[in-house]
Amino acid sequence: MLIRIKMIANYRDVLPPDHKHGVIELDLAEGATVYEAISRFDIPLNDESVIVLNGLTVDMSTPLKEGDMVTAFSAIAGG
C-alpha cells in the first residue's frame, strides 16, 4: 500500500532530495504501523519528535491505511 511521509523543517534533511515540499511516498506491506513507517528515517523516535497520523495524535502501533500521511517534526517551543 502507498502511504506518504511528511517531514517538516529540519527533518527534511533525512529525506531523499527528490521530495516535494517535504513529502515522499512509501510502499509498505498491508498492516504496517506508524512506527514501522517512521522508523525508516533517521530521526529521534522519542519525545524529541512529534509524530502524527493524518494530523492526529495516535499511538505509534496504529496500523496504516492506503493514502495515510505520517508527519514528523522536531519538538521545540515556538510560535
Added chain:
Amino acid sequence: MYGWHLRILRINLTTHQVTKEDVDPKIARDYLGGRGLAIHYLYKEVDPTVDPLGPENKLIFATGPLTATPAPTGNRYMVVTKSPLTGALAHSNSGGEFPTWMKRTGFDLFIFEGRSPEPVYLLVNEDQIEFRSAAHLWGKDTHETTDILKAETSEEARVACIGPAGENLALMAAIMNDKHRAAARSGVGAVMGSKNLKAVVAMGNKNPALHNAEAMRSISVDTSKNVGVDVKKGSNMRIYGTSYVPQVTNTLGILPTRNFLQGTFEHVHNVDGDALKNQYLIRHTPCYRCPLSCGRLTEVPDGPYKGKGEGPEYESIMSLGTGCGVSNLAALVKANYLCNEYGMDTITTGMTIAAAMEMYEKGYLPEEVTGMPLKFGDHDAMIAMIRKMAYNEGFGRELAQGSYRLCEKYGHPEIAVTTRKQEFPGYDPRGSQGMGLLYATSNKGASHMEGDVAYEEVFGVPVKEDPLSTDGKGELVKHFEDSFALMDSSGVCVFVGIRYMFNKDRMLLPQRLSEMLELSTGAGYTPAEALKAAERVYNLERMFLLKAGSTEDTLPHRMLHEPLPDGPAKGRVVELDKMLPDFYKARGWDEKGWPTKEKLEELGLPLE
C-alpha cells in the same frame, strides 16, 4: 536587596516632573517584577473603569529581577496599562536590547502618568532625566525616530518609540524597541500616543547587584550550554525562527486561513519557513544575551515590495498571510516591515483586514465604504489598508478600531474572531481545545502569550498532549497561565524559559527558573514560592479586568457554533462548556469566574 534596584521612576507627563521612589522589598518579593510588579501598581493606582486613552490611565514599563542579569534571555520587559482595544488589561512583552538598557538606568519600573501638553520624548541616563521636545519626530516612523534619537543622544542609547499608528491612536498600535521588537498587543502604543510620549531613550551602567553572582554566572552558562546542544543538533528555532510553524499548524489543521473560515491553507508552501529562508533570509539577529537567536534579518532586494527588516515571525505570516488568504511572500514580508515601521501589532492588523475581507466578499461591506475591492488574497489591497490604518485615512479609520468594533458596526458581529475584543493568534482552537480555553479566559483577551498550551498540544514541549481532547485542560491551562506569568514577571523569554528553565513535566515545575530568581534576589524563592507569586499576579490581574467590566469568559460565534470545514479537526468546535468549570475549580474561583474570598486571602490579595 539584590536582583531588583527597588527603585521606580515616576514620570508626570502633565507637569514634566519626575519622582524617584523606593519599592517595598516585600512587595517586590510577592509580585516578582515585570508584569507582576506592574499590575500591583496599576491595580493600586488606576481605576479600572477609566478611559484608557485619557490622562488618568497610566503606562508602565517594567523589567524583572532577571532582566540585565547573566540569565540567558534576561532581556525582557513588559508594558502594562489599561487597554484601549479590550477595555481591560494590557500586558505586552518585548525583548531585544532596550529592556536591558532600561534596567541599567537604575530603575526597575517607569510609570508614566498624565498627558504631556505637547509631544515629548524622555531621556533617562541614570540620574540625568530630561523631557525633550518631540516636535521634530512627530509623524516619523519607528526606524527614522530611532535613528534620529540615537544620533542626537548617544549611539550607546537604546530607544522604545511609537510610530504614526500610535500617534493616531490606532487601537492596534505597538511600542517598538530597537526598531524591530514590539510590545505589540492590545493597543499599548495608542496609550503612549494619547500621552503625547513619542519615545523613551535609555542608557546607563547600573547593572543590578546579584545575591550570588558566581553561582548565577555558573547556572547561566550551564543553561546556555543546554540551548547550545539543541542548536548544534539543528534547532528549527535557530534555522527558521518561528517561521517553520505554518507547516506544523497546517498539518494539524489549525492554521487560521481566511479569517478562520478554514484551518488549512492550500498555498502554505509559498509562505513557510523554507520559502522565507531560501528567498529573503540574510542572517540571524539575537536579542541581548540569547543563546537561541531566533530573530532574523531579511530583505526583499527588489521589485514593488523591496525592503529590509526583521521577520516575519509565525504570527505575522499567519495574520498578514494565511489569515488574509495572501500567498505572495514578498508582499507579506513587506506588510510585516510596514507594521514595524508604522508601529502596529501584526496580529490585530492582519486579522482586522481579514474580517473586513470576509465582510466584503459576503456583501456586508460595500466598496463605497472600503474605497477599493477587498477580497481575500489581494495583497496590494492589504498593504494599502495597513497604511490607511496607521494614518487614519478613509476606511483605515474604521479598521483602526479593530475587527470587533468594525464587524459590530456593520451588523455582523459573528465575523469578528476575538475574545475581549482582541483578535486571535495563529492556532485555531477548534483543533486545539486547550487554546480555546486559554483564549476564553486570558486576562488580556485572545493571546497565545498568556499561557501557550500549544507548546504541549502542538509542539510537544515539554510533553505531547492531544489537542483535540478536553480532558484535564482546565488544570493544564491554569498551570500554563501561571508559568507564563512567572516568566513575564521574571524578565526571561518563554521560548528558552519553557524548555530550559522548567522541569520536563506536563505541569511545568519551574525548578531552574526559581533557582535563578533566588540567585539573583536572595528573596527566598523555591519553585512553589515562585509559582505562588505568579498565581498572585494572575489573580490580581483578574480582579482588574473584572472590575473593568470584562466579566465574560467566552469565545466568538465561529469557534462555538461553526465546525471547522477542513483538515484533521474537521467537524470540531471548541467544547468550552466541558473545560470552563474545571478551569474555575483549578483556579479556586466561583462558578462565575470570580476569585473567592478564600483564594484572595490565601494569596494575600486585597479583598476589595
